[in-house]
Amino acid sequence: MRRRSVMVRSAVVAMIGSLSAALASCSQPAAPAAAHTPASIAPLPERGAAGQTADADLSALERCIAAGQCQRVHTETFSNATIEIYQQSSELPAVHVVTTYADGQPTVWSLKEEHAASFLGLTCGLANCLLDVVVGPETRASIDMRMVSHALTGRIEGAAVGPALSTQAVDLDADGVLDLVSAKHLVQSDGTELFYYQTYLNDDRQLTTTGCTAPSTDATPPTALQTRTCP
Known part of the structure; x- marks a missing residue:
């Protein structure tokens, strides 16, 4: 009986060893070629018409500025619009982009929460602007920004x-x-x-x-x- 128990235990140990090896094999990293794929950040939600931006976003930014937690770091002026960028200093830093159109109310578009960002620079051309930020821990990202229906839109491209x-x-x-x-x-x-x-x-x-x-x-x-x- 004792010999049979030893044999059963040995068989169980062997089965566990085989299962562990199989799981380890399944959990191996992908082929080396995948390592060259660029890192990716999920696209941000677009901001379309001006009315899509809630007044609460602007009020929250105004409170942040009044409290000294949000500082204006960049201003870009066009013939019919002004873009102001504010950096929020907090545990998760945030970048707020305020667009004021000539005949409309200011709108706010933000990089915050899972897209927590630190401002690096903004360069504008004839058709678009590229916003340069650090997103998350240390990931540098360039965001294509364009005016659509009097509001600035943006998207992070992997x-x-x-x-x-x-x-x-x-x-x-x-x-x-x-x-x-x-x-x-x-x-x-x-x-x-x-x-x-x-x-x-x-x-x-x-x-x-x-x-x-x-x-x-x-x-x-x-x-x-x-x-x-x-x-």
Whole structure:
């Protein structure tokens, strides 16, 4: 009987070992190719007509400004609209974009909560603006911002996020819409640091990577879309 119990226990241990190995195999990371897929951030909800922005959003921002928790960090003035950007300092930082149209009430569009952000810069062209922020812990993102029905709309595009030394909004294909140039670097085995630039095409508000410049110790930002394979 004792020998039979030992055999049963041995069989159970063997079964557990096989099951553990199977589970470990199922939990292995995806194929290496997937590691090159750009990090992604879920798109933000769009803000369409001006009436879609609740008065409560503007009132909450006014209280934040009065309390000294929200500071204006940027102002952009157009012929028929003004954009003011406020940085909220809190446990989860927030960026509030206030758009005031010539014949309308101010509207508020915010990056907060799961999209908690810190403002870096805003560059505007003929057809759009690119808002540069840090979202979450340390994820840099560029957001295409456009005026639609008297309100500013925005969307975070996955292709424009990820590690970068800096980003620059440039119209690389001369279509009047700002594209994106991202500066990156490589550290070789001997410790030499090389720099290169990655370009993104803004195609119908989708920031899609097109290629990279050749790594160099003294890289120059490109003035056209690149097609060379990225490191």
